[in-house]
Amino acid sequence: MNIVSRIFVFALMLWITTGCEWLYDAQDFSSEPAPIFRAATLTDPGTPSQPAQLRVVAWNIKYGAARIPFWFDCWGDKVQMSRQEVEANLDKLAALIDEMDPDILMLEEIEVNSKRSAYIDMLQVLLDKTSMNYGAYFESWDSRWVAADGLGRMNLGNAILSRYPITDALRIKQAERSDQDPLTSAFYIKRVIGRAEVELRGLTAAPTERKVAAFVVHTEAYDNDGTKQKQIQQIYDEVTKETLPYVLGGDFNELPPTAARKQDFPDERQSAVCSEDFAQPPYTPEVMQPFFDDLQPWISLSRYGTSEAAQARWFTHSVLGPDETNEAGEPGRWNRTLDYLFASKGKWVYESGDVLQRAAQPVAQRDGSTAPLVGDPQRLSDHAPVFGIWEVQ
Amino acid sequence: MRMLTLSVFIVALSTLSATALSAAPVSLAADVTAVTQPSVLASYARDSASQPGAGQWTVGIFNPLEIGITDDLSVLTHPLLILASPNVTLRYHVTDVAGFRVVAEAGLALPRLAMAAPLPLGLAGWFFPACKVSTHEQNGEGTCDRPGWILVPHLGAVASFGTDHVTSVRVEFAAGLPLSGQLARPLEHIAPADLIFAPSTYGWRSKIGVRHDHLVLPRVRISAEANLYAVGASEEPIRSPWTLSGHLGVDVQLSAGLRLTGGVLLTNSDQRAQELVYKAGYATRKSVRSTDFWPTLDLIWTP
Structure with a gap:
């Protein structure tokens, strides 16, 4: 073998041993630190009063797809968005976030480097375009490629954004589905609980022990083996051992325990078109009862009501938007509650808890007044943001 | 068990991919057996x-069928x-110059079904959209990114x-x-497969x-190979069009007409990978190239 051949072989061997990226994140951990990002320009919120009134929002933003009909929803075939589409949707999301003006914002279905959302780092975009200063990212689906309809690279997760410094962030693994074949399971979304510690101080103030914890969750939607119920129980177990005052928010993919309608939602297809992989399994609302019993919900069950008409005011989800129709020709409307806010110590400011369902809806301001929403949540995601003002020492 | 399943899938895919670029023997590890004396195949x-002589032919499971029309x-x-x-x-022996045998190649392929048909014929529903709703409603082409002809x-x-x-x-x-419709969306992953479909996704590919x-x-026989590929521009955000590849292989003659080939293919390309970089406790994202190795395996028959 001549010298050229030797160099060639050596270079190839070196190549083999360096730079390989795993095909997917197998999440071989029980919990691990999560990365914290910050906005390009920080805006000092000042140190909050004592007790603090923290404006809290949880919102599933559907990876910036707004009402674009994606293939797994079974009302369209879209698989990928253009950069322009994602940027336009993110601009509207950012504007509505600033209208809600949260101190702590929990986001579900945010993407940072996914093919379907044009590889845009949504967390950094939202940090840079809103008054939020810090963001912890909790990756739940990291695959180099997902061989489903050309989905390709995927990096989706949940995030906690804060105007105040985030000093610690933890990603806690949730139970995995056991009803999938090994290959599907390997590349399928994994669920995690995100926990962040937020220091209640202005950006120029000295570090303090005055901290709260925030949890963001997004449980499984399509399992038929009880995975979601296990995950919800795990969330309960995890938050109830928290020592700091905490707020919990997210998309539980589960109805409230007193939900009037539990099946036959108007945004479900009547005809079989898509894969059974994305069929809605029966809800089990009773698993949410401990959260209402032992924590402080942003909307109490008495306020939630008992009839479907009364509960409609608090619905947070619809696959179809108002500009789309189901097979009966009815336009999409919010039709079930899946998103929640719960707190431990402290209290929700009286009747501050809300679901921001549509444009022109009044939203509480920091000075105690209200102002109508300019943005239209119905057209920005398949979930509505849930909002509350949490008073905590 | 999970990794075993995955490994089998990857071996099958990469071997097919590595030997099936476009319609020509132009692949990363493409095998074109030059056979004039089958009894000494390995030489x-x-x-x-090299080309098969007139009336001779060779074929592999994944490697192409080549038939000699004339010498x-x-x-x-x-x-x-x-x-x-x-x-x-078509492959044509153009000339011999300075000890080099020079062959020109020209070909055509029509990969429509590979992208628009479901398994086992094509990869729709896997690497390309299945467009089930559009097919069902017959009016939803607006949301369907099905590639054209x-x-x-x-x-x-x-x-x-x-x-x-x-x-x-x-x-x-x-x-x-x-010929109709639009180019397909680039795969941007599995470098060999990305290169196979590159003309239909990025518009062109050179090597x-x-x-x-x-x-x-x-x-x-043992072999070593290095290639540099370029493909057309991607959608925003722009990715590097360059792919480097290397292949180490071995051919073993099993019988007078049967050859077993195996090897490892390495690729280095921009597959949109990122890594986190920390400064003062805060993270930022940085783009990095992806380096992968892929096993290749085939049986080639030359009667």
């Missing part, structure tokens, strides 16, 4: 300017892909020097010409490569 280098003209196709991507290539012509040339120890240089270019094939035993 002939694959993927070179200077051969026709080639991938039987495994003939339905999903009808393809044909795309004709893929390609041109190339290969020059080889030597007999027992063969060094080859190859250049080629393939383009995707939409320059060098390969050395060495007879080490009467029935054993």
